[in-house]
Amino acid sequence: MSSVSKAAIAEALSEARERTLALIEPLDDEQLNRVYSPILSPLAWDLGHIANFEELWLVQTIGGREPLHGELGRFYDAIENPRKVRGELPILRDAELRSYMADVRERTLDVLEGVEIGSDVGDPLLRDGFVYELLLAHELQHNETMLQLLQLVEGYEPVWAEFSPPAQPVPGEPETVRVEAGEYSIGAPEQGFAYDNERPRHSVELAAFEIDRTPVSNGAYISLMEATGAEPPMFWERDGDGWVDTSRAGRVPIDPAQPVIHVSWHQADAFARWAGKRLPSEHEWEAARDRLDGLGHGWEWTSSDFLAYPGFEAFPYREYSEVFFGDGYKVLRGGAWATHPRVARPTFRNWDLPQRSQIFAGLRCARDA
Ligand code: AVJ
Numbered sequence: 575m576s577s578v579s580k581a582a583i584a585e586a587l588s589e590a591r592e593r594t595l596a597l598i599e600p601l602d603d604e605q606l607n608r609v610y611s612p613i614l615s616p617l618a619w620d621l622g623h624i625a626n627f628e629e630l631w632l633v634q635t636i637g638g639r640e641p642l643h644g645e646l647g648r649f650y651d652a653i654e655n656p657r658k659v660r661g662e663l664p665i666l667r668d669a670e671l672r673s674y675m676a677d678v679r680e681r682t683l684d685v686l687e688g689v690e691i692g693s694d695v696g697d698p699l700l701r702d703g704f705v706y707e708l709l710l711a712h713e714l715q716h717n718e719t720m721l722q723l724l725q726l727v728e729g730y731e732p733v734w735a736e737f738s739p740p741a742q743p744v745p746g747e748p749e750t751v752r753v754e755a756g757e758y759s760i761g762a763p764e765q766g767f768a769y770d771n772e773r774p775r776h777s778v779e780l781a782a783f784e785i786d787r788t789p790v791s792n793g794a795y796i797s798l799m800e801a802t803g804a805e806p807p808m809f810w811e812r813d814g815d816g817w818v819d820t821s822r823a824g825r826v827p828i829d830p831a832q833p834v835i836h837v838s839w840h841q842a843d844a845f846a847r848w849a850g851k852r853l854p855s856e857h858e859w860e861a862a863r864d865r866l867d868g869l870g871h872g873w874e875w876t877s878s879d880f881l882a883y884p885g886f887e888a889f890p891y892r893e894y895s896e897v898f899f900g901d902g903y904k905v906l907r908g909g910a911w912a913t914h915p916r917v918a919r920p921t922f923r924n925w926d927l928p929q930r931s932q933i934f935a936g937l938r939c940a941r942d943a
């Protein structure tokens with residue numbers, strides 16, 4: 575018996591692709607190929623990488639077929655080709671890029687027809703459709719990276735409302751929730767899709783703590799800047815007495831009631847200390863998750879380094895998580911306005927370097943009880 579149907583997989587794959595194409599609909603080829611930032615890929619690289627990752631897993635690995643463009647895949651390997659060199663690579667562009675995406679997808683659907691994806695299938699890649707869930711998550715996560723880049727594209731006018739942050743006001747003085755000391759289960763259960771870094775589920779001993787019910791607002795962050803001279807979030811510029819958001823080359827007044835985003839881990843940590851609090855650990859965040867409001871506007875920085883859970887096993891490839899463990903990355907939890915709901919599981923662990931602020935990340939504060 576199968577818990578996921580092939581029709582549902584095909585439908586979800588086509589919805590993800592529709593979203594990817596809607597993101598770039600207003601752009602021309604020059605904008606797709608342009609390098610806007612050394613820490614972000616040109617959009618054409620993301621698009622080719624999405625299709626190449628699909629070809630690698632769903633067509634070559636699962637279908638046993640040859641790649642369409644021989645050795646091309648090595649230019650889409652994220653580890654071999656750091657973001658700052660991606661604009662120079664001999665990647666597919668323009669019409670060729672679009673046909674590659676469509677051709678891979680056609681083969682994917684063809685291979686899907688012939689595979690078994692039930693819960694009793696021996697191959698863990700296919701069991702319960704794991705590899706298809708992986709591919710969906712991958713494309714949707716790259717949609718978020720593309721949205722980071724799109725903040726730099728002058729005058730970008732998105733075709734879907736969900737490609738812009740919604741109004742999601744939070745109080746300037748948050749209420750706090752007390753979480754009792756005890757043993758908490760952390761990580762994803764064995765059933766259902768999750769990344770390797772979310773497993774195995776394990777028990778963690780926590781001391782009592784308090785955590786804010788809502789994330790830090792723009793207004794509260796402005797108080798930090800005024801009191802300490804802290805740097806503004808990315809994209810903020812002075813405008814008279816106030817601040818404006820210059821992403822997508824707009825000049826939109828900063829709403830003090832919105833949660834702050836585009837702050838680095840260092841900025842987030844400085845805010846928490848200034849407020850007489852601290853960042854929560856990722857374990858605390860997960861233990862308190864059901865009691866938190868204001869989720870989903872920005873990722874929330876935690877105090878935790880991105881490390882393996884005890885008993886971690888890389889699956890299906892070391893380069894998704896394992897190569898990043900212990901390399902100075904900090905964990906973010908929750909999800910941002912740009913994150914597709916399919917990605918934002920309560921156990922999902924995002925990570926980035928502590929100096930980075932191009933991601934849609936803010937914070938909420940905690941303290942010892
Ligand atoms: C989980 C966002 C850190 O972008 O490096 C995309 C997601 N992994 N392709 C990243 C990812 C492989 C990953 N993050």
Ligand code: FE
Nearest residue numbers: 623652712716
């Ligand atoms: Fe990727």
